[in-house]
Amino acid sequence: GAVVSxxxxxxxxxxxxxxxxxCRSLDFQATTMFWYRQFPKQSLMLxxxxxxxxxxxxxxxxxxxxxxxxxxxxxxSTLTVTSAHPEDSSFYICSAEGQGNYEQxxxxxxxxxxx
Amino acid sequence: xxxxxxxxEMTATEGAIVQINCTYQTSGFNGLFWYQQHAGEAPTFLxxxxxxxxxEKGRFSSFLSRSKGYSYLLxxxxxxxxxxxxxxxxxxxxxxxxxxxxxxxxxxx
Numbered sequence: 001g002a003v004v005s006x007x008x009x010x011x012x013x014x015x016x017x018x019x020x021x022x023c024r025s026l027d028f029q030a031t032t033m034f035w036y037r038q039f040p041k042q043s044l045m046l047x048x049x050x051x052x053x054x055x056x057x058x059x060x061x062x063x064x065x066x067x068x069x070x071x072x073x074x075x076x077s078t079l080t081v082t083s084a085h086p087e088d089s090s091f092y093i094c095s096a097e098g099q100g101n102y103e104q105x106x107x108x109x110x111x112x113x114x115x
Numbered sequence: 116x117x118x119x120x121x122x123x124e125m126t127a128t129e130g131a132i133v134q135i136n137c138t139y140q141t142s143g144f145n146g147l148f149w150y151q152q153h154a155g156e157a158p159t160f161l162x163x164x165x166x167x168x169x170x171e172k173g174r175f176s177s178f179l180s181r182s183k184g185y186s187y188l189l190x191x192x193x194x195x196x197x198x199x200x201x202x203x204x205x206x207x208x209x210x211x212x213x214x215x216x217x218x219x220x221x222x223x224x
Contacts, residue, residue, distance in 0.1 A: 044158070102163065102165070106158050108156070
């Protein structure tokens with residue numbers, strides 16, 4: 001089956017620093033990747049849609065200058081949380097969509113804690 | 116606007132059947148998905164409906180009525196490991212997934 005990995009699985013950083021999260025499709029090429037954020041006991045909220053070779057499309061209310069997304073290849077998308085603050089602490093999950101496939105495959109998630 | 120509604124929590128005993136309802140209003144429709152999510156983990160795919168009717172996969176079945184904007188997930192022969200959050204998600208006309216808030220299913224002995 002299709003496998004998506006995320007790195008790191010968890011990270012603790014200090015307020016004001018930047019954190020990069022990687023999302024990789026291991027055995028298929030993903031033209032589209034999605035980035036979600038999930039706060040405790042809440043559902044997944046779509047942050048942005050990442051398309052290989054083009055700029056990401058951000059959802060309303062998501063600051064594109066704060067959450068930098070790069071989708072440089074068909075197997076890798078990165079999310080960089082810049083100048084992180086404690087309120088950015090959350091569970092960040094990526095998903096990847098295969099070519100001609102209706103399904104999205106989720107990565108295992110990255111738990112970010114900003115102190 | 117987008118709206119996906121599902122109950123917050125349901126409790127059932129081991130071996131029983133539970134039905135989780137989901138109603139939706141979205142911009143266009145390109146399929147309805149059900150995911151299972153255990154605490155602290157990413158969602159895992161359970162089922163997909165794009166046409167009206169029932170899709171059966173082992174102990175799990177999912178039903179869709181597009182005219183009513185309604186779906187349900189049926190869990191049969193409940194096991195303790197089925198205790199989890201179940202997410203209803205609709206893919207809209209832009210290909211984006213909109214998720215419901217999730218239904219926490221608690222299976223008791």
